[in-house]
Amino acid sequence: MKLHENKLVDLFSALFLIVVSIVLYISTFSFRQITASKIGSDFLPQMVAIALFILSAVLFVSALIGWRKEKKIKTELGAKQEDNEEKRDYKLVLISLGLIAVYLILIPTLGFLLSTAGYLFIQMYLISDLEKRSPIKFAAVSIVVSVSVYWVFKNVFFLMLPAGILG
Structure with missing residues (x-):
């Protein structure tokens, strides 16, 4: 039985990307509004930051669950x-x-x-x-x-x- 080798990588990557998404979202508040429309230059980066946060949170939870399962198996295999x-x-x-x-x-x-x-x-x-x-x-x-x-x-x-x- 081959264990998933990247659960810790997934955990750390997810945490890193959560922090990046928060920083990205906060930084969009400093964007200058170039047009008079309601959707400005900050809209797309904010949507990307929100999507990145959600996907990273999902990755973190799934990696955490997988890591716990691996920990149980680890004691059995050595x-x-x-x-x-x-x-x-x-x-x-x-x-x-x-x-x-x-x-x-x-x-x-x-x-x-x-x-x-x-x-x-x-x-x-x-x-x-x-x-x-x-x-x-x-x-x-x-x-x-x-x-x-x-x-x-x-x-x-x-x-x-x-x-x-x-x-």
Whole structure:
């Protein structure tokens, strides 16, 4: 029986994203109102922050339930194997946080499209199982998601994301 290896990663990631969503939501109050309409430049970031908070809370609760179940099974199987997996989980969380920091630093320089596609590719490659890694699929998904999000922001919400070196 293979245990779910990422429950601790899910717990820490969910807590981190809950904090990020709260900070994001609070920061939207400082956005300037450019148009006279009721839906301003703060509307979409507030909706994203609320959605991120809700999804992160759901992830946290499900990971907590799974972690408790794992803890019961851990006593049955032995601690040595589980300790190695937990060390891997902590490293994965730290690497993911580092990747997010690098992503945020690179957005103004490289622009949204390149930095988001690169971040998504590296993150998917990092968290995937060795047997299931498919760089071609990861690259395709990264590019399609980045271009789609950019297009929606530009053509539907009329908001510009950083263009970076693509100008």
